[in-house]
Amino acid sequence: MTQTLEPPAARTTADPQQRIDAWLADFEAALAARDVSRTTGLFATDSFWRDLVSFTWNLTTVEGREQIGDMLQARLDDTAPHTFRTSEPPTDDEAGVVTAFIEFETATGRGVGHLRIKPDDASGTDAAWTLLTTLQELKGHEEPAGPTRVLGAVHGSDPDRRSWAQKRDDEEAALGRTVEPYVLVIGGGQGGIALGARLRQLGVPSIVVDRHDRPGDQWRKRYKSLCLHDPVWYDHLPYLPFPDNWPVFAPKDKIGDWLEFYTKVMEVPYWSKTTCTSASYDEAAQQWTVELDRDGEPMTLHPTQLVLATGMSGKANVPTIPGQDTFAGEQHHSSQHPGPDGYAGKRVVVIGSNNSAHDICKALVENGIDTTMVQRSSTHIVRSDSLMEIGLGALYSEEAVASGMTTKKADLTFASLPYRIMHEFQIPLYDQIRERDKEFYARLEAAGFDLDFGDDDSGLFMKYLRRGSGYYIDVGACELIADGSIKLEHGQIDHLTEHSVVLADGTELPADVVVYATGYGSMNGWAADLMGQEVADRVGKVWGLGSATTKDPGPWEGEQRNMWKPTRQPGLWFHGGNLHQSRHYSLYLALQLKARYEGIPTPVYGLPEVHHLS
Numbered sequence: 001m002t003q004t005l006e007p008p009a010a011r012t013t014a015d016p017q018q019r020i021d022a023w024l025a026d027f028e029a030a031l032a033a034r035d036v037s038r039t040t041g042l043f044a045t046d047s048f049w050r051d052l053v054s055f056t057w058n059l060t061t062v063e064g065r066e067q068i069g070d071m072l073q074a075r076l077d078d079t080a081p082h083t084f085r086t087s088e089p090p091t092d093d094e095a096g097v098v099t100a101f102i103e104f105e106t107a108t109g110r111g112v113g114h115l116r117i118k119p120d121d122a123s124g125t126d127a128a129w130t131l132l133t134t135l136q137e138l139k140g141h142e143e144p145a146g147p148t149r150v151l152g153a154v155h156g157s158d159p160d161r162r163s164w165a166q167k168r169d170d171e172e173a174a175l176g177r178t179v180e181p182y183v184l185v186i187g188g189g190q191g192g193i194a195l196g197a198r199l200r201q202l203g204v205p206s207i208v209v210d211r212h213d214r215p216g217d218q219w220r221k222r223y224k225s226l227c228l229h230d231p232v233w234y235d236h237l238p239y240l241p242f243p244d245n246w247p248v249f250a251p252k253d254k255i256g257d258w259l260e261f262y263t264k265v266m267e268v269p270y271w272s273k274t275t276c277t278s279a280s281y282d283e284a285a286q287q288w289t290v291e292l293d294r295d296g297e298p299m300t301l302h303p304t305q306l307v308l309a310t311g312m313s314g315k316a317n318v319p320t321i322p323g324q325d326t327f328a329g330e331q332h333h334s335s336q337h338p339g340p341d342g343y344a345g346k347r348v349v350v351i352g353s354n355n356s357a358h359d360i361c362k363a364l365v366e367n368g369i370d371t372t373m374v375q376r377s378s379t380h381i382v383r384s385d386s387l388m389e390i391g392l393g394a395l396y397s398e399e400a401v402a403s404g405m406t407t408k409k410a411d412l413t414f415a416s417l418p419y420r421i422m423h424e425f426q427i428p429l430y431d432q433i434r435e436r437d438k439e440f441y442a443r444l445e446a447a448g449f450d451l452d453f454g455d456d457d458s459g460l461f462m463k464y465l466r467r468g469s470g471y472y473i474d475v476g477a478c479e480l481i482a483d484g485s486i487k488l489e490h491g492q493i494d495h496l497t498e499h500s501v502v503l504a505d506g507t508e509l510p511a512d513v514v515v516y517a518t519g520y521g522s523m524n525g526w527a528a529d530l531m532g533q534e535v536a537d538r539v540g541k542v543w544g545l546g547s548a549t550t551k552d553p554g555p556w557e558g559e560q561r562n563m564w565k566p567t568r569q570p571g572l573w574f575h576g577g578n579l580h581q582s583r584h585y586s587l588y589l590a591l592q593l594k595a596r597y598e599g600i601p602t603p604v605y606g607l608p609e610v611h612h613l614s
Contacts, residue, residue, distance in 0.1 A: 016090040020100045023117050023126050024084045031081055036072045040065040044120060044127040048418035053588045054104075054111040054135035055079050056605035057595070059565040061418050061558040075605050080107040087112065097129065101412065108600055109138045109591075114416035132416040135591050141598055143201045168267065175269055180302050181207045182597050184290055186276050186530075187309035189218040191575045193259055194237050194582040195309060196268035198590035201239070204597050207301070208309075209274040209292065215263040216256030218311075224339035225363035226252040228579075229355065229473040231388055233396040235579035236407055237262055238586060249384075249475075279306060279530045281571060288571060305593055308526050309575040312468050312543060315525040317518050319351075323496030327514065334360060334517040340367035348372070349501045349509050351493060352517030353379045353449075354469055358477035360515055361486045372487040372509055374501070378452040380471040382460050383440060386433045387473060391460070411584045419465065419545050419558060423458035430459035443482040450490065455549040465560065466545055466552035469519045522614045523574055524562070531572075539567045540610030542574050553612055561612075564589045566604045 014022070023042065030039040043049070049068050050061040055075050062071045083105045090100035097118045104111050114132040119125065137143065144150050152164065162170070175181060183199055185192045188210025196208040212218060219226070227249045228235060232242050235250070240262060247254070263270050273295040280289050288306050292299045316333040324331065329346075334356040340363045348364055350357050353375035364371040382391070394400060395410035417425060430453055434441065445451060452470075454463050460471045472478075480486045491503040501509045522543060528536035539562055546557035559565070562574050564585040575582075575589055595602050 016092045016098045016100075017086070019092075019098050019117060019126050020086055020090045020102075020115065023115075023128065024086070024102070027128075028082060028084045031072075031076065034076055036069050036076065039072060040069045042128055043068055043131075044118065044129050047128055047130070048420065049128075049131045049133070050415070050418055052132070052134040052415070053591055054106055054109065054113075054133045055081070057566075057592065057602040058604050058606050059559050059563075059585075059588065060606040061420070062606075063418070063420060063558070071605060075603075078107065078601075078603065081105070098126070101409065104133070106135075108595070109135045111135050112412065114412050116416070130416055130418060132412065134412070134415070135588065138591060138595060138598070138600065141202065141594060145201075172269065175205065176207055176271070176299065176301055179205060181205050181269075182303060183207075183305045183307060183593055184209065184288070184301055184303035185307045185309050185575075186526075187311060187575075188212070188215055188263075188270055188272070189309065189311055190237065190255075190259060190579050191311060191577065191582040191586070192307075192309035193263055193266075193268055193270070194586040195307065195575055195589060196270065197238055197262070197266040198586045199593065200266060200268055202590055202594045204590070204594050207269045207271055209271045209276060209294075211273070211275045213272055214256075214260055215270055215272065216259035218256070219252040219259070220256035222252050222335070223337045223360060223363065224252075224341075225359055227475070228252075228255065229384065229475065230578060230580065231392065231396060233398070233401065233407070233410075234392060236583055237579065238583055239266065241407065276530055281531070281535070281569070283570070286571065305571050305573065305596065307573045307575050307589070307593075308523060308530075310523060310526045312520065312523060312576045315521040315523065317521045318516050319493070319518055321493050321496055323502075326498055327496040327511075328498045329512040329514065331514045332516070334515055335520075337515055340364045340369055343367075343369050343513060346370070346512040347510050348513040348515060349374060349511040350515045350517050351501070352376070352515075352519070353472070354517065354519065355472050357515075357517035358472045358474070360517060362475075362477035362480060365480050365485045370487075372489055372511075373481070374489050374491070374493070374503070374509070375450055376490075376492055377470075378450040380452050380454060380460055380463055381441070381444065381449075381474055381478060382430075382433060382471070383437055383474045383478075386437055387460065390429050390432050390436070407583075411580075415584065420556070422465075423454075423456055423462050426458040426462055427456065430457060433459070440478070444478055447482045447484065448488050448490070449478075449481055462547075466547050466549050468543055469551070523576060524614060527569075527572070531569075535569050535572070537613045538569050538610070539572065539574075541612040541614055546611070555611060557608060559608075561608070565592070566607055568607070568610055 027042055043065055048063050052059050062068050081104055085103055087101045087103045090098050092098045097116055100115045102113045102115050111134055116130045117126045118129050120127040182204055183206040185208040188208045192208045199206040231248050232246050275293045278291045287302050287304050290301045316335050318333050337360055347370045349372045350361050351374045361371050361373050453459055463470050491505055494502050494504045501511050522541050524536045524539050524542045542562045544552040544561050546554045548554035
């Protein structure tokens with residue numbers, strides 16, 4: 001057919017609502033016609049569509065018209081998207097970019113998203129720059145909430161006269177014995193608990209298992225000075241936000257108590273004192289055989305889906321150093337550090353210079369203990385108040401809440417920035433921070449501390465996403481380094497003697513205690529322990545973006561490797577990260593598991609190749 005219609009007139013003179021409505025109308029019409037070429041023409045040449053489950057049954061970002069077209073060719077017919085609309089009035093900025101929160105439906109579910117449009121450089125008509133689409137619920141399998149919440153009480157005649165508590169007791173007694181869980185979640189920290197709560201509300205038979213005595217012990221048993229470095233507005237769990245009087249930076253024991261309370265109130269099926277000893281997958285039966293020790297009782301479960309929620313900071317990385325067997329003092333990883341009590345009069349050497357190292361050194365020095373930090377490579381430092389104000393304040397702060405920013409809107413806004421260009425938004429923020437805190441940084445450098453702001457000066461969050469290490473949010477330790485209270489040395493460790501740590505340049509540091517604040521390994525180390533190296537290699541490295549920056553080798557992945565989405569090992573999933581990620585991404589993982597439990601077809605688009613084994 002010959003195209004005789006004139007190109008649409010530029011819409012930049014219209015108000016933001018008109019511009020978004022017009023673009024969404026064109027978009028929906030093109031999708032309804034299954035016209036992929038017409039649809040991709042509505043996107044800018046440099047554009048990004050990030051989908052969280054709704055189109056791809058995956059967490060995937062497609063970049064540019066060609067990749068967007070490939071995704072639509074594969075997924076448009078099955079997805080059958082429709083009813084795109086704004087959920088609140090859009091906004092615009094001085095550059096002509098209009099931003100909107102949107103809603104839509106697909107054949108299987110309902111979703112929400114975030115859209116940015118801007119005038120096309122050539123034609124001046126509006127084109128999509130970034131689009132986020134996320135699945136929020138499955139049709140016919142909605143969570144019982146609000147007007148559809150369960151009644152709870154028994155009104156009228158009911159042959160089942162058991163109380164709520166009796167039903168829960170009977171359910172707990174059967175689950176894992178006469179009733180197999182569909183999902184077994186290994187790891188009962190904030191990630192496992194958040195996912196367990198989601199699965200509970202979705203009616204998916206699941207068990208969360210953890211080796212500790214009580215939920216929250218993962219926090220209680222860390223060094224006593226540990227507090228969250230992220231603010232309260234960033235850290236809410238699903239369904240049950242922290243109360244308004246909760247501390248901005250919660251102490252570890254308070255977090256531990258909250259997780260225990262949350263587990264009980266949300267009725268998460270949770271087995272404490274339970275260790276998983278092995279797991280193997282039966283390809284024919286498409287289920288796992290998992291061997292457990294539950295408080296001394298051997299048990300075997302056969303879940304269909306297995307989730308490792310053992311945490312990014314779970315697999316301790318302890319270096320092997322010559323002389324460790326001859327050192328006469330105490331040695332332990334930072335994850336096992338008890339705090340400063342008991343070390344009076346001793347000389348402590350802390351190997352490492354990131355978050356845990358700073359926290360541990362600060363507590364030791366404040367208790368009068370001779371403490372030396374060994375910095376092996378440069379560290380990114382950002383002061384807590386600067387990060388709060390400049391880095392997080394627009395989305396996660398009291399001021400943001402007062403301006404109408406909800407946790408859900410903040411999460412969607414945060415998720416809407418494609419990883420490919422996220423650093424471009426972060427660099428100006430850290431330029432502001434560097435200028436604001438230049439005297440602070442000058443004092444640190446004068447003390448000999450080796451600073452960096454990431455390979456491309458994009459700061460803390462990109463370092464976290466790319467490598468999960470290499471930074472410290474300063475809550476006081478840096479001043480102790482600047483004034484010499486925390487002694488500072490540089491270099492790699494060559495060996496230990498009976499009473500000292502010896503650096504590669506020959507410097508000898510007298511020591512009675514050595515703390516290895518040396519970070520954590522890839523989460524697939526847990527897979528190797530439980531399922532064998534073959535399974536771990538099939539999955540590959542967990543975490544990172546493929547940015548080709550330090551400790552994040554390429555090629556480009558576009559999303560966090562293997563997190564919250566299907567892996568190359570059928571039935572195996574990874575769930576981890578901070579409290580924010582546990583809250584946000586637990587929804588998308590739970591919906592993927594729910595769909596499989598209900599037998600809904602879930603053709604995965606964009607299952608990535610494995611480029612790195614660990």
